[in-house]
Every structure is written in structure tokens, then in C-alpha cells.
Amino acid sequence: MSNAATSAYEDLQQRHRRLHHLAHLQAIASWDQSANMPAKGNEARSLALAEMGGLMHQLATEPALKELLARAEGEALDEAQRANLREMGRVWRASNALPQSLVEAKSLANSRCEHAWREQRPANDWAGYVENLREVVRLAREEARLLAESSGLSLYDALMDQYEPGMRATEVDRVFGDLRQWLPGLIREVRARQQSETTLQPQGPFAKEAQRALGLDAMRLMGFDFEAGRLDESAHPFCGGVPEDVRMTTRYREDSFLPSLMGVIHETGHGRYEQNLPREWLGQPLAAARSMGLHESQSLSFEMQLGSHPAFAALLQPLLVKHLGEQPAFEAANLHRLLTRVSPGYIRVDADEVTYPAHIILRYEIERALIEGQIECEDIPALWDAKMMELLGLDTRGNYKDGCMQDVHWGAGLFGYFPCYTLGAMYAAQFFASMRRTLPDLDARIAAGDLAPVFGWLNENIWSQGSRWTTPELVRRASGETLNPAHFRAHLQARYLA
Amino acid sequence: MSNAATSAYEDLQQRHRRLHHLAHLQAIASWDQSANMPAKGNEARSLALAEMGGLMHQLATEPALKELLARAEGEALDEAQRANLREMGRVWRASNALPQSLVEAKSLANSRCEHAWREQRPANDWAGYVENLREVVRLAREEARLLAESSGLSLYDALMDQYEPGMRATEVDRVFGDLRQWLPGLIREVRARQQSETTLQPQGPFAKEAQRALGLDAMRLMGFDFEAGRLDESAHPFCGGVPEDVRMTTRYREDSFLPSLMGVIHETGHGRYEQNLPREWLGQPLAAARSMGLHESQSLSFEMQLGSHPAFAALLQPLLVKHLGEQPAFEAANLHRLLTRVSPGYIRVDADEVTYPAHIILRYEIERALIEGQIECEDIPALWDAKMMELLGLDTRGNYKDGCMQDVHWGAGLFGYFPCYTLGAMYAAQFFASMRRTLPDLDARIAAGDLAPVFGWLNENIWSQGSRWTTPELVRRASGETLNPAHFRAHLQARYLA
Incomplete structure (x- = not known):
């Protein structure tokens, strides 16, 4: 993408636009996975979504972002731009708390578990489901530990903060x-x-x-x-x-x-x-x-x-x-x-x-x-x-x-x-x-x-x-x-x- | 993605696996664009697919590839691996013939023209269609010129070679x-x-x-x-x-x-x-x-x-x-x-x-x-x-x-x-x-x-x-x-x- 940004804030805007485009494909492919996809497509879809999750995480944690966010703080911004910058910082902090390997492992484990659940649930197959769930929980605990470390919140608060920012147990x-x-x-x-x-x-x-x-x-x-x-x-x-x-x-x-x-x-x-x-x-x-x-x-x-x-x-x-x-x-x-x-x-x-x-x-x-x-x-x-x-x-x-x-x-x-x-x-x-x-x-x-x-x-x-x-x-x-x-x-x- | 490649050939394999994952999302989103997408989704979809086209082009033209391809030629490969390496080279040459800006412009122009065509065709609206088609043709000619330059083929042969390798006018x-x-x-x-x-x-x-x-x-x-x-x-x-x-x-x-x-x-x-x-x-x-x-x-x-x-x-x-x-x-x-x-x-x-x-x-x-x-x-x-x-x-x-x-x-x-x-x-x-x-x-x-x-x-x-x-x-x-x-x-x- 050509980069004609003249300020740190504009550079950040361009990067978020790019993430938005990639998130679009991820959203449609995820919807399709639930609404359309036949069984044998799941392994390839899970790998593709994990790849994309990793790639977006990479873009959201590029080393240049830290300095861009700091520089943008000092630039002349109106009230809406300032709010946007505040939210950019929130996204950045959340992304940086997790290593890419964990993001990819989570995407893969969650996709697998959710897909198998679609047949396990009607079959009342708890024993099969818990096999996959254990790995999902293991990764969620690891995620909570890392998010808690970087935010100073408790384990559960750190997870909840992703969905309901500011809410505490x-x-x-x-x-x-x-x-x-x-x-x-x-x-x-x-x-x-x-x-x-x-x-x-x-x-x-x-x-x-x-x-x-x-x-x-x-x-x-x-x-x-x-x-x-x-x-x-x-x-x-x-x-x-x-x-x-x-x-x-x-x-x-x-x-x-x-x-x-x-x-x-x-x-x-x-x-x-x-x-x-x-x-x-x-x-x-x-x-x-x-x-x-x-x-x-x-x-x-x-x-x-x-x-x-x-x-x-x-x-x-x-x-x-x-x-x-x-x-x-x-x-x-x-x-x-x-x-x-x-x-x-x-x-x-x-x-x-x-x-x-x-x-x-x-x-x-x-x-x-x-x-x-x-x-x-x-x-x-x-x-x-x-x-x-x-x-x-x-x-x-x-x-x-x-x-x-x-x-x-x-x-x-x-x-x-x-x-x-x-x-x-x-x-x-x-x-x-x-x-x-x-x-x-x-x-x-x-x-x-x-x-x-x-x-x-x-x-x-x-x-x-x-x-x-x-x-x-x-x-x-x-x-x-x-x-x-x-x-x-x-x-x-x-x-x-x- | 962790990179435990021990040879140039294995490194290339990993890179192609990554491209395959991204191409998966691109293929599903493109299918959806034709089979499901409502009208107002098109602008965002076109931008998203153009972004992905550009990104994949970037990955397919990374400077490291040239040396990896050359090094892999000297490695011990069986017959199938050697055929795979030959095809990797073909993909690489095709990707490098076109600058990323052209890949993105093509994706955008083609998406727009194709989407509008869906309503223009039943309306018999040639005048509306040709407006978009002109830009598509302009970019296709530019593509032919660049492909011809790098391959030594004629303009039309250079385009046809993408679909039917080796076939000539x-x-x-x-x-x-x-x-x-x-x-x-x-x-x-x-x-x-x-x-x-x-x-x-x-x-x-x-x-x-x-x-x-x-x-x-x-x-x-x-x-x-x-x-x-x-x-x-x-x-x-x-x-x-x-x-x-x-x-x-x-x-x-x-x-x-x-x-x-x-x-x-x-x-x-x-x-x-x-x-x-x-x-x-x-x-x-x-x-x-x-x-x-x-x-x-x-x-x-x-x-x-x-x-x-x-x-x-x-x-x-x-x-x-x-x-x-x-x-x-x-x-x-x-x-x-x-x-x-x-x-x-x-x-x-x-x-x-x-x-x-x-x-x-x-x-x-x-x-x-x-x-x-x-x-x-x-x-x-x-x-x-x-x-x-x-x-x-x-x-x-x-x-x-x-x-x-x-x-x-x-x-x-x-x-x-x-x-x-x-x-x-x-x-x-x-x-x-x-x-x-x-x-x-x-x-x-x-x-x-x-x-x-x-x-x-x-x-x-x-x-x-x-x-x-x-x-x-x-x-x-x-x-x-x-x-x-x-x-x-x-x-x-x-x-x-x-």
C-alpha cells in the first residue's frame, strides 16, 4: 500500500484501514464456516483462519506502532481523532499482551473444538467434546495469565476486559x-x-x-x-x-x-x-x-x-x-x-x-x-x-x-x-x-x-x-x-x- | 509461523503453504461475492480482496525468494520435489513480472466492473458497462506489456501463458x-x-x-x-x-x-x-x-x-x-x-x-x-x-x-x-x-x-x-x-x- 502519510496519526489510520480489510475476509470466512462449510473443509479453513489471525496479530504488533502512538499523542487532533487514538492504544495494548504463537494456537484449537461440537452436541457426546475443550481451556488460562500480567488485572478480569472494557468481577x-x-x-x-x-x-x-x-x-x-x-x-x-x-x-x-x-x-x-x-x-x-x-x-x-x-x-x-x-x-x-x-x-x-x-x-x-x-x-x-x-x-x-x-x-x-x-x-x-x-x-x-x-x-x-x-x-x-x-x-x- | 526449515526447499514449501492458506480465504470471499453478497457489501469486499491480492503479491515477491529458489536447485530433491520446485519458479516469475500497485488496481477495477455487470447485463446497459470495462482493459494491456517484457513473449501470448502455460497464439x-x-x-x-x-x-x-x-x-x-x-x-x-x-x-x-x-x-x-x-x-x-x-x-x-x-x-x-x-x-x-x-x-x-x-x-x-x-x-x-x-x-x-x-x-x-x-x-x-x-x-x-x-x-x-x-x-x-x-x-x- 502506498504510504503518503504526513503525520503519525495518519500513518496509524492507514494501518487500521488495512487491518479492517483483512478482518473483513476473516469475518466472511468465519460466517461461512458456520453457515455453509461442509465437513471436510474444516481442517483447511481452520489452518487458513489461524494463518490470518497470526498475520493480523503481526500487523497489530509491529514495532513501529509504539513510537507512532506516542508521536500521535503530541499531534494536533480534534476530539473524535483523539478518541480514535485512545481506541488505537487499547487495541495495541491488547494485541501486544499475547505472542503470535498463542494467537495462532488459540485460533486453531477453537476452530477445531467448535467444528467438532457441531456434531458432538446432537450426539450428546461430552466425552468427545471435553477432549477438545481441555486444550481450549489450557490456552484460555495462558491467555488470561499474560493479559493479567500486562494489565495488572486479575485473571478473569483480564479476559472480561476484552469484551466489556472497564468491567470488573x-x-x-x-x-x-x-x-x-x-x-x-x-x-x-x-x-x-x-x-x-x-x-x-x-x-x-x-x-x-x-x-x-x-x-x-x-x-x-x-x-x-x-x-x-x-x-x-x-x-x-x-x-x-x-x-x-x-x-x-x-x-x-x-x-x-x-x-x-x-x-x-x-x-x-x-x-x-x-x-x-x-x-x-x-x-x-x-x-x-x-x-x-x-x-x-x-x-x-x-x-x-x-x-x-x-x-x-x-x-x-x-x-x-x-x-x-x-x-x-x-x-x-x-x-x-x-x-x-x-x-x-x-x-x-x-x-x-x-x-x-x-x-x-x-x-x-x-x-x-x-x-x-x-x-x-x-x-x-x-x-x-x-x-x-x-x-x-x-x-x-x-x-x-x-x-x-x-x-x-x-x-x-x-x-x-x-x-x-x-x-x-x-x-x-x-x-x-x-x-x-x-x-x-x-x-x-x-x-x-x-x-x-x-x-x-x-x-x-x-x-x-x-x-x-x-x-x-x-x-x-x-x-x-x-x-x-x-x-x-x-x-x-x-x-x-x- | 515458526520457521524450522533446514533447507532452502523446505523454506519455500513453508512459504507456499502460507500463500495457500491466504488464497483459501480469498477464494471463499470471492465465491461469496458472487453467490451471497448484497449490493452494499461490494465496495468493502472489493477493497478487502484488493488488500489481500496486494499482500499475497508481496509474499510471492519477497526478495529472499530469488536466492532460495537458486539454492534449492542445488539441493538433493526427488523427482516430485523437483517438479514442485519448477512450478515454484513459474509462480515466482509470474508474480515478479507485475508490481504490487498494478495487482491491487486490477483487483479493484475487476471487482467493481464484475459487480456492476451483474445488474447492467439484465438491463442491457452497454453504455454503463463500457465505462468500467475501459479501465479493466487499460490495466490488462499494462499487464500484458509487463508480462511480455519479462517473458519475451508477444502481448497476447504473455496473457494466455498464465492460463495455458506454453500455449502460443x-x-x-x-x-x-x-x-x-x-x-x-x-x-x-x-x-x-x-x-x-x-x-x-x-x-x-x-x-x-x-x-x-x-x-x-x-x-x-x-x-x-x-x-x-x-x-x-x-x-x-x-x-x-x-x-x-x-x-x-x-x-x-x-x-x-x-x-x-x-x-x-x-x-x-x-x-x-x-x-x-x-x-x-x-x-x-x-x-x-x-x-x-x-x-x-x-x-x-x-x-x-x-x-x-x-x-x-x-x-x-x-x-x-x-x-x-x-x-x-x-x-x-x-x-x-x-x-x-x-x-x-x-x-x-x-x-x-x-x-x-x-x-x-x-x-x-x-x-x-x-x-x-x-x-x-x-x-x-x-x-x-x-x-x-x-x-x-x-x-x-x-x-x-x-x-x-x-x-x-x-x-x-x-x-x-x-x-x-x-x-x-x-x-x-x-x-x-x-x-x-x-x-x-x-x-x-x-x-x-x-x-x-x-x-x-x-x-x-x-x-x-x-x-x-x-x-x-x-x-x-x-x-x-x-x-x-x-x-x-x-x-x-x-x-x-x-
Whole structure:
């Protein structure tokens, strides 16, 4: 690439643009690995992605960067450029904490484990899975040790900081500790109240093609730009790709359409965040989504704040009739009862918003102990069984596929990520509380089918801001205060116990 | 990547393995660009692929390579390693002839032109297309000039040598000159004979999903490994991906299933060549397919030598009934007449094997004049119209979309490629002649539905050989002589005039 940079800052910008281009190919090849790739392609794909991971790490740790970052600090920059430089420094520190050999070993081990998991999970093959997982955990511990060394954080904090910069286990303990106190009682109270409700169950089967068409219409309702993204299938739903070309996935069950439909609405929240990151900054760290917790706050704004809103069922109902035919169960009041039904279940991604935090607390406790070396991979199933019984009263013994093998995260080497889901739920509740203060007629607008004020508020306050502010500052600017879990409790009480 | 190389040859092997990994991501992202990508993703994808093209070029031209290649020449290597080293040298010379800036500019211009073509072609928008094409041609001429300078070849030979190493325009002129003499007469003779035939036309429409299922069954019949590849849709059918994960595409017309079906059988020939390249050498130049002409000889072995074989219709017939229902037109004798119907048409990829060479002669003459600067892009339509009238008696005036805009090649910067199609048809005829000498009962075996002897012969003589031998040597080993166009003429006479 020709280098006509006249300042250290411009040189850095060029290097980040280059990384952005390579990350594009990596993102598409990773999406393809989950959505398209046949079995025999995996070994070559894993090697290719590991090579690319190593190469990008090499570019992100070039010796010249240290001096360029220092020189750029002294250059005349406006506020946005300065924020971009701050984020460049964050990327640089994170990259330099890990040697290239570890980055490549992780990419390879994670790819292998995740790929094998796709067949091991349906086969309930824990023994096969744990063989690969052991290596993934070994490398994650090594990663935690090195990140902790360079940052001065504890082992688990060092990993979590990659996904939720600035968040600490002590803060998570505080918030989750509070939650553990009132959540079981709230679940009991909601379930007692819902016991007297009569809810009609939709009658399947629901053909995959009809569900797919329904999902596409739901994405349209939620404002997804189909000229800059698509919807496909994968074993575990996710939102990947690049801001210019968002790749959402879902999975279908013919006996039930709600998991896929609400999953699609969830991923659309992620997708619109990506599609609306500050366009003029794309390729620079400033244009990246702020954190995984904030990302989840957007998907939960779509799936829970809107999707389970008392007025939303009436917006969905005509789409269900169009694609699945008329059914008494699709009547709006019944549909709303279905969408707000609280019921402890095995599967995190299918959980209602009230029991969901229990799934997260369980995973947080297990993965933290795993990273800190208090337990080994072999201990996971027994701990999982005990905590599921304690938190949700469910027996998961021997059922690995709906237990500790249900998520892709650990197999893919993601430790320190799970807390983001519940932090996201809390941010979303806080944002909607703030929105209602600014827009007193918000609920009436939603009831009238006008979702534009919600999307407008999110775009202005979150999406278009990228990584311009730190998380606490972004949350404060958007809502007038930093993370306050009281909004989440108030939201659940208002929706489920009012 | 750690470098434990103990010899120059091993060092070179490691570098090629690295290039192979990066080429993997490039191949998948390119396939995705044609098969999946939404419109707004194109600018970012083009930039990403250009960045990767530049990076790979940088790796393929590292100054250390020259000395490594020289040192490896003096090392103790077995015959296969020596052939691999020869191919490494070929790759190195080709890479060094072009500066990185040109590689990147080409990638960008070609991506842009090809992407816009996808909407311009259906809109018959020649004026819009030629805007982009001018830049593609300008860069192709620059490429030809540099390649010619470093190789001592003429401008057009220098481009053609990238696809068909060793082939020269003088040789093409000789072979095509011969063809031009007897082809028009043969077409007339065949058409006169077919005039008295009664052929039932299949009655559509044929649903896309049924055609897709039929195509997948045809791929099974032809031995495609679905654990190492897949079939998707794109505007222009191609066979991409990597040997470990072959990505074939097709397109569907609801009024006619034969173009897609025979296109799929064609691409399956390309796909099986890739899937059966020498596995233990993957990642090294030795494991690459030998040339584009030989690649086409495999797709034409499948589509024409087998697909239009008098016994093949009986193998297809039950698949048609299974997926499209019973029709009198599917009766084997009628189906064979449909598959061997000779009829001059606008579209190259839909052409029968008798008129196909006329499409190639036309393109060869135009692209050669274009590269040599005797004509400009603006002259293409008039020349196209004149040559189509002369060679096939068809009027294409004003019909750009079925005329000079029908192919992706020129827009994608591929000049010097077209002759490979007809060279491939000639190689295929020569291989089947050789096969029949070795296996006198070949036609009886095919008639009995046993295609294994054909696949076995191709695998042993072509697929598994990769780039171990030069093209003339490979052809000589497989058939006892170098390229002899008499076999193609004999094949057409035996099939169409016997």
C-alpha cells in the first residue's frame, strides 16, 4: 500500500484501514464456516483462519506502532481523532499482551473444538467434546495469565476486559449478588400469577420455508437493511459479517416457530447496531461497537424491550397469519401471554427475560472458577447440574446437549463473555427508561406501530456513537447516569407484576 | 509461523503453504461475492480482496525468494520435489513480472466492473458497462506489456501463458484455422440431418427447487463429494472454492431445466478435478490443476463426452422423472436427441458442442485485437455483431446482454482465457479416444450405468497428477501423443454424422 502519510496519526489510520480489510475476509470466512462449510473443509479453513489471525496479530504488533502512538499523542487532533487514538492504544495494548504463537494456537484449537461440537452436541457426546475443550481451556488460562500480567488485572478480569472494557468481577459480583437476592422470589411470584392464565399453544408443524419468510418480514419490521446484510442458517444463531454486510443466522424447529422468530428479532438488534455504526469512520477503531454488553443491550432492546412489549404482539399477529395461516393462538392477547410466559428451561437462548439471568449467573460462576484454576473441565457437568437445580429447579444430569454443551462460547474460547448478556439486559432497561422520559408518548407510538422513535433514539444515542466514549460515559450521555440495575428490576416488575 | 526449515526447499514449501492458506480465504470471499453478497457489501469486499491480492503479491515477491529458489536447485530433491520446485519458479516469475500497485488496481477495477455487470447485463446497459470495462482493459494491456517484457513473449501470448502455460497464439491460429475450415460445413451437414428428426420439447415450468434437487442427484451420479463441496446459485455459473471445499454454482430458468442440469454436470467435472488433486501435496504448486485448458477438458469430459454420450440419456431419464415428473420428452431416445441438438444460438454457455467452438473463435479474435491495441472497447459490439453473423448466421445488433455482455470474463480482467475452452474440448476428445484403446468395453460399461472406469482413468491420468508434468508431457503420458485436434473432429463426426 502506498504510504503518503504526513503525520503519525495518519500513518496509524492507514494501518487500521488495512487491518479492517483483512478482518473483513476473516469475518466472511468465519460466517461461512458456520453457515455453509461442509465437513471436510474444516481442517483447511481452520489452518487458513489461524494463518490470518497470526498475520493480523503481526500487523497489530509491529514495532513501529509504539513510537507512532506516542508521536500521535503530541499531534494536533480534534476530539473524535483523539478518541480514535485512545481506541488505537487499547487495541495495541491488547494485541501486544499475547505472542503470535498463542494467537495462532488459540485460533486453531477453537476452530477445531467448535467444528467438532457441531456434531458432538446432537450426539450428546461430552466425552468427545471435553477432549477438545481441555486444550481450549489450557490456552484460555495462558491467555488470561499474560493479559493479567500486562494489565495488572486479575485473571478473569483480564479476559472480561476484552469484551466489556472497564468491567470488573467485583462489579459483576455486586450486580449479580443483588440479582441472586430478588430474582428467585420474583420468578416464583410471576409464575404464581401466570398459573391462572389460560394460554393457547400454536399448533405446528411450521414449515421451515414459512418460518424463514416470517423471519425476513420481522427483520423488515425492525428496519434491517437487506442491501447490507442477509439471513442464513447455522447450528448456533449469531450475528457476524461486517458493518457493510451483516450476516445474521438462525435455526428452525418445525414444532415451534417462536424460538427462531424471537431469535431473528434479537439478532436484528445486533445487526442494526453494526449497520449504523458511524459510516465515515468505518475501518477505524472509533467506528467499532462499544462493547459486548452494549451490543447485547441492542439485541435485547429489540427482543425483550420491544418484542415482549404489551403492544408488540398486535404488530406481529398479521405477519404470523400471513406466513403460518390463521390460528386462535395468534390472537394478540394470547400471543403476548406466550411472549411473556415465564418458565424455567434448559436452554439459555430460548429463556424468557425473567429466568435468563439465572443462566448467566451459573455460567459466570463456572467459567470464573475454571479460569482461576479452582475446577477442571471434567468438573463442569456436575457443577452445571447442581447450579441448574439450585437456580431453576431443573435436573440436567446426563443431558449434556441441553446442558453444558448447549453454547458455542467455551468451545470457541470465549471466557469472560457471558456476563455481558445480563449487563446488556440492564443497559436496555435503563435506555428505555431514559427514552420514556424524553418521549412521554413512546408506548402509545409503539402501540400505533410506529417504531421509528425507538430506532431514532438508539441510533442517535448508541449506534452512531461507535466507540467515541467509554462505556460509562456513553451510558451517562444516553441515560443521565452510569449502570443502575434498579431499572432492570423496575422493568420486570412493571411488565410482569403490575 | 515458526520457521524450522533446514533447507532452502523446505523454506519455500513453508512459504507456499502460507500463500495457500491466504488464497483459501480469498477464494471463499470471492465465491461469496458472487453467490451471497448484497449490493452494499461490494465496495468493502472489493477493497478487502484488493488488500489481500496486494499482500499475497508481496509474499510471492519477497526478495529472499530469488536466492532460495537458486539454492534449492542445488539441493538433493526427488523427482516430485523437483517438479514442485519448477512450478515454484513459474509462480515466482509470474508474480515478479507485475508490481504490487498494478495487482491491487486490477483487483479493484475487476471487482467493481464484475459487480456492476451483474445488474447492467439484465438491463442491457452497454453504455454503463463500457465505462468500467475501459479501465479493466487499460490495466490488462499494462499487464500484458509487463508480462511480455519479462517473458519475451508477444502481448497476447504473455496473457494466455498464465492460463495455458506454453500455449502460443501461433498454435491457436493453426488449430482454430483448421477448425474454421471444416466447422461451418460440419454444422450445415449435422443440421441438415437433424432437420428430419422429430424432437419433443419438455413442457415447463420447472420449479427451481425441483431443478436444484435434480442437479444435486446429477452431481451424485457424477461422483461429487458433498462432504467437500456444495452447490449454490450465482449470475454466472462457476466452480470456485478450494480443493478441500469446492463451491459450484449454477443458475435456474423456470422455462427450461437443461441449461442448469448440463451446467451442473459441466461444473462437476471441474469440481472432481479439484477434489482429487494430490492430497498429500495440497498447499504446494505441484498440487494445482495443470492448466485452464486441462480443467476445461475435465468439465467437457463430464458434460459432452459423457453427458451427450448415446447411453447417458438412459441414466438421466429416471432422475428427470423423479424430480420433474413423467413426460414423453424424457424418454431416453428423445432426451438424447435434445442433448445432441445442434442449433446456433446467442449464448456460449448454452451452446451445443458443435457450435461452441464458433463462440470461442469470435472471442479469441476480438480479445486478441483488443489487447494488441488494434481496436478499443467501443468497437466490440460492431465486431461481435459481424462475427456472429459470419460464423453462426445470427443477428445480435442492440442485444448486448445476449451478445458481448453475456460473459463475466472480460469484465473480470480475464484475457487470453477463452481459447482454453476449445483446447479443452480437444483434450477431452483425445482422452476418450485413449480411454477406449485401454478399455475396449468402455461404451458398454457406460451403457450399463457404470461410470467408474471413466472416473478411474481420469483420476489416474489427470486429477492425481496435479502439476507434476508440463501440459504436453501430461497429455502424452495420458494419451500417447501431444495435442492432436484430429480426435475432436473424429469425435464430432462419429457422434453426429455416423
